[in-house]
Amino acid sequence: MLKIEGLRVKYGADEVVRGVDLAVKKGECVGLVGESGCGKTTVGLSAARLIDARKGKIVSGKILFEGRDILEFDAEGLRKLRGRRISYVFQEPFSSLNPVFTVHEQLKEALREKGKAQEAISEILKSVGLEKISGKKNIYPHELSGGMQQRVMIAMAIASRPDLVILDEPTTALDVSVQNQILELIAELKEKMNLSILFISHDLRIVFSMADRINVMYAGRIVESGPKKDIVSQPRHPYTKGLIGSIPSLKNRKKRFEAIEGKTPLFSDLPKGCKFYPRCKFRIEKCEDEEPAIENISGDHFARCVRAKELV
Amino acid sequence: MNKLILSGAAIVIFFAIVALFAPLLSPYDPGEIDIENILTGPSPEHLLGTDSLGRDLFSRMVYGTRISLLVGLIAVGISALIGVILGSLAGYYGRWVDTLIMRFVDVMLCFPAFFLILAVIALLEPSIINIMIIIGVTSWMGVARLIRAEILSLKERDFIYAEKAIGASDLRIISRHLIPNAMGPVLVSVTLGVAAAILVESSLSFLGIGVQPPTPSWGNILSEGKSVMGAAWWMLFFPGLAIFITVLGYNLLGEGIRENILKT
């Protein structure tokens, strides 16, 4: 369905996506996880060609949607792609909804067929759990709570029955109690509509609960990729291990919660060899000079670490 | 530095030099009447031509620069002084002091400034000193608001608490710490204010209630120019051009400072 190959994106002089390969198959939920500033949002935005042209530029690579490279689409082709085939749910629902148009109006724009809009909108609002406002035409975004706003965003994203939905930190800006409701809604809609999903999050726990496949991103590159069960049970990249270790309750309750030491490197000042080297607990001399290639571990499981095979 | 600041500063410095060295630069006495050469166009003897009394326009313009800049700078000085004092009082003391002063600002802003200036002039003699004071007294509101806003945000910073803790007086805190820290936006506002004051002065002088002839000012030369319209284009063109370029210079400088030094 979606296949990204060798994607490179530059913001000014900084290359923030440095050759990313990623695939989402029909009906699959693929997680993309990493610390903030690792380039994961940029990958998501690239997939719908939504990078602000004033700030950043896709330098090279391919983004194949059903076999066609969307980097070669013209404005009209993109317009038809966005919303109808690929839709997007952003992180902050409040700033992502236009404050001066009604919810009704904004939903209507997302519909593929404009006939019988009123009924279709009520239907969609009900399906995202907004029965309360499904009959009301004059609701503005600021009158809704954060959770409800995100439901509206989701409603907009599924309104035209897209094939792929990109969810960029859909619950990060919400209260913890609301987070789970939204995640449940997403899971439910995915089943019902057989959606393909690219789920972007910094929170590995949420990605574990949602995704079938997981990609771990660090400093602009995928460092580990594989089916959820492999990543959970046998993480090979030290960074993935660190991320899992920093989840307090997942593996072992008694084990002390450990955050990864050090800071994410700046894109303007990346280490020469493995980008994770300065923070890595398992580093060896070789890591400092050369960034390792991504290697197959087993089946569908890949990792970008020279010691991937020995670190079980 | 960038183009805005450089071009603005170049213009400002140019006119400042002209004003400073007016006696050296002007080939004639600005008041010297020459009935033989009434309303002659620009020529090698009279670079910018002569006016209806045969006075050399170039010399009058050069001396006019002095008047216009002086009025502009002093008027803005007065307005900045009032604005900084009232603004910092309002920002620092808050409560009823703040309410009172800011209400006063609101009321002052209700008057079309030019109306207020004209009304006061109707009572006073239109002398250069009075013009400066009147422009200053009617244009301080923007500075007051700026200073107040800056001080409100600075007041809660640690170094102010530290000062208070060692027992510094209010006056010292305001004058040594708050005002200097709030000066950035005021500098922009003052630079733009000079441009506005020069425009007001020239309008007043043009209307005959500003700088009074025979003292030359760009505005009252324009006024003479109007009375000989159609016969002496140079009397209209050059003084207006001087006002335009000077105002442009201060505007460029002010915007340049805002964009490049304050980064807002």
Place this chain on the structure above:
Amino acid sequence: MVKYIFRRLISLIPLLFGITIITFMVIHLVPGKPTDMETQFNPKVSLEARDRIARLYGLDKPLHVQYADWLKRMASFDFGVSFVDSRPVIEKIRERIPVTLGINLASIILILLIGVPIGISSAVRENSFYDRSMTVFVFIGFAMPTIWLSLILMDLIGVQWGILPVSGIKSLEFERFSFLEKIIDVSRHLVLPVFVSAFAGLAGISRYMRSNMVQVLRQNYIRTARAKGLSEKEVVYKHALKNALLPIVTILGLSVPGLIGGSVIFESIFSIPGMGRLFYESVMARDYPVIMGVLVIGAALTLMGNLLADISYAAVDPRIKLE
């Protein structure tokens, strides 16, 4: 909404008081009394007139009594009578207001019609050659002295080329014209004044509109609109424009005092019988009652402009409606 308007009206009361106090202070605290000025500068004013002024301002009574009396008369729009022709001040002002408001309204419309599109197109093409040229134009507009622009246009278009009339608002033979000719005649007279009064404001509005639009175009909801598959036209002219346009209403309200103040200049230059020219003539003649009257009315008009702007803003912005 009604409640909002009511609350705004209440908040005007202290401002109105402030306006009257300042006007009163201008009369009394500035050195030199109106009575002196009258007799010194205007030989036409007789001793009788001087007495009348003294009585009008109650100059023999204590200050607070004077103020209270004056306020009472002000409340019934009694500004006294003009020194020049002994007509009631309010009547003189009333017949001059429509011309001034008309020209200012026309220039506001012109400003919006030209300034808003310039601002939008610059923002959409941020940092392009077009955008930069427009920035240069804006700087020129800000620095252009109204007087100079008026005089040059007058000299070229009116005097040298004779294309448009340059004085007054109607021709001498106006009364003999047909209705249509009258309209054309007045319009021809107003072209230059309206253009001149719009010029400076144009720079301000296009610049404001540009920075607004640039800011709005960076908002997340614009990205959402694109992600929905809306065309660039819909994104810019529907989603961005409405957000960028709303604050313009407020700016228009704030520009009222500047426009009214500026009317003194272009009305004097073009000999237009409006409030600005009346004010100027009164200042030259030291016609005190008229000066005070125009001052108060001018401030009141500003207040009304601001009030109108606030109310329209509340009416168009959904976020304010419910507060």
